[in-house]
Amino acid sequence: MNADASPDTPSFTSPVPPGLKWSDALSLSMPFMDQTHIEFVDLLAQVQTAEDADLVARWQALIEHTDAHFGQEDRWMADTGFAPGSCHMTQHAVVLKVLREGLQAGQQGHLAPIRQMAHELTIWFPHHAQTMDAGLALQLKSVGYDPATGHISEPEALPETA
Numbered sequence: 001m002n003a004d005a006s007p008d009t010p011s012f013t014s015p016v017p018p019g020l021k022w023s024d025a026l027s028l029s030m031p032f033m034d035q036t037h038i039e040f041v042d043l044l045a046q047v048q049t050a051e052d053a054d055l056v057a058r059w060q061a062l063i064e065h066t067d068a069h070f071g072q073e074d075r076w077m078a079d080t081g082f083a084p085g086s087c088h089m090t091q092h093a094v095v096l097k098v099l100r101e102g103l104q105a106g107q108q109g110h111l112a113p114i115r116q117m118a119h120e121l122t123i124w125f126p127h128h129a130q131t132m133d134a135g136l137a138l139q140l141k142s143v144g145y146d147p148a149t150g151h152i153s154e155p156e157a158l159p160e161t162a
Contacts, residue, residue, distance in 0.1 A: 020122040028137040056106040081159045
């Protein structure tokens with residue numbers, strides 16, 4: 001800590017905040033969901049470690065992946081009548097909107113918002129995965145949903161109304 005900082009003020013020596021790393025704590029024990037989440041974590045790490053010259057391109061790649069990732073989950077929620085779907089889908093839409101705003105800022109030469117958003121994603125994502133995505137995973141398992149085909153092996157387990 002530097003001498004001018006108060007004991008309650010954290011002192012950081014690196015401009016890049018600690019990143020998110022994949023761990024068993026993030027696993028939902030559903031390989032198709034986990035693989036998408038691993039890819040998200042990897043792309044986020046690439047953003048956090050990117051040099052300024054590469055930052056906007058890495059951010060764009062993260063957005064493209066996240067758009068497909070969220071779209072996939074939204075389809076699964078719709079296919080299985082997932083009751084909390086509207087809240088979960090709304091969160092997806094809001095996060096994508098903010099990520100795209102960061103892209104616009106980055107394209108105008110403002111890189112700090114992207115770096116801050118990347119840091120915030122390292123905080124947001126574990127909570128989202130362990131709550132909203134975990135609930136979706138339970139729903140998919142309970143109805144026997146096959147993500148490759150969209151087939152539901154236990155239609156009697158579907159909710160009567162979403």
